[in-house]
Amino acid sequence: MKIPAIQIENLTKRYGEGDTAVDALKGVDMTIWPGEVVGLVGPSGSGKSTLLKCLGAVIEPTSGKMQLGGQTIFDGAWKIDDLRTLRRDRIGFVFQAPYLIPFLDVTDNIALLPMLAGVSNAQARIRARELLDALDVGHRAQAQVSELSGGEQQRVSIARALANHPPIILADEPTAPLDSERALTVVRILNQMAQQYQTAIVVVTHDEKIIPTFKRIYHIRDGRTYEEAGEGRDA
Numbered sequence: 001m002k003i004p005a006i007q008i009e010n011l012t013k014r015y016g017e018g019d020t021a022v023d024a025l026k027g028v029d030m031t032i033w034p035g036e037v038v039g040l041v042g043p044s045g046s047g048k049s050t051l052l053k054c055l056g057a058v059i060e061p062t063s064g065k066m067q068l069g070g071q072t073i074f075d076g077a078w079k080i081d082d083l084r085t086l087r088r089d090r091i092g093f094v095f096q097a098p099y100l101i102p103f104l105d106v107t108d109n110i111a112l113l114p115m116l117a118g119v120s121n122a123q124a125r126i127r128a129r130e131l132l133d134a135l136d137v138g139h140r141a142q143a144q145v146s147e148l149s150g151g152e153q154q155r156v157s158i159a160r161a162l163a164n165h166p167p168i169i170l171a172d173e174p175t176a177p178l179d180s181e182r183a184l185t186v187v188r189i190l191n192q193m194a195q196q197y198q199t200a201i202v203v204v205t206h207d208e209k210i211i212p213t214f215k216r217i218y219h220i221r222d223g224r225t226y227e228e229a230g231e232g233r234d235a
């Protein structure tokens with residue numbers, strides 16, 4: 001039986017208490033399968049960042065259930081003691097800005113995470129080089145971050161997100177600073193990586209250029225999600 005990479009049931013998140021409480025998530029359901037790239041789209045203040053932060057175990061939901069790869073990680077309370085290790089080994093993050101470390105070269109920016117997870121330095125660098133090749137930036141492996149273009153930096157940040165082969169990648173507006181062509185390239189890469197590594201990727205976006213590329217879209221409005229089949233056009 002196939003196991004969803006992400007399964008969320010009736011998830012809620014309330015910030016604050018009493019009169020000033022904000023119900024940012026009001027009962028979200030979501031199922032995402034390995035190898036899928038799913039869009040999460042909604043207006044400002046609809047709850048996108050809150051949902052992504054709950055999924056990434058960055059903030060604690062108020063109620064509901066979350067499973068990653070069949071393992072319950074939240075069910076009214078965290079079911080896992082070590083959330084840092086969970087984030088490091090099982091969830092990759094891609095942000096709007098690449099946030100690469102300027103004093104490490106491109107290879108070490110990627111190798112750092114597997115090293116922290118206990119992989120030997122040599123193996124971690126081999127893995128980094130493989131990912132850079134897969135993302136078509138192998139020729140920049142020894143470059144300094146400041147020497148890369150914006151599109152190249154974003155590819156390196158995707159390689160970093162994949163470095164521990166996480167089953168899940170959470171991408172928050174990953175194409176916002178890029179022009180159309182580079183934005184579509186990033187989406188094509190995310191789709192290839194999802195297929196190749198059977199990673200489930202959630203992409204929060206406002207970007208009209210990339211929304212038509214998703215096969216499945218969750219719309220979020222006022223803390224509730226609605227699923228829609230996307231157009232799934234080739235990027």
Ligand SMILES: Nc1ncnc2c1ncn2[C@@H]1O[C@H](COP(=O)(O)OP(=O)(O)OP(=O)(O)O)[C@@H](O)[C@H]1O
Nearest residue numbers: 015016022024042043044045046047048049050051
């Ligand atoms: N730390 C917080 N404390 C209190 N309220 C918060 C907090 N973070 C978010 N909110 C509120 O929760 C609701 C959802 O916010 P969230 O940031 O998840 O929306 P969003 O869809 O990501 O918005 P944007 O596209 O503008 O980033 C909003 O009403 C917001 O004001």
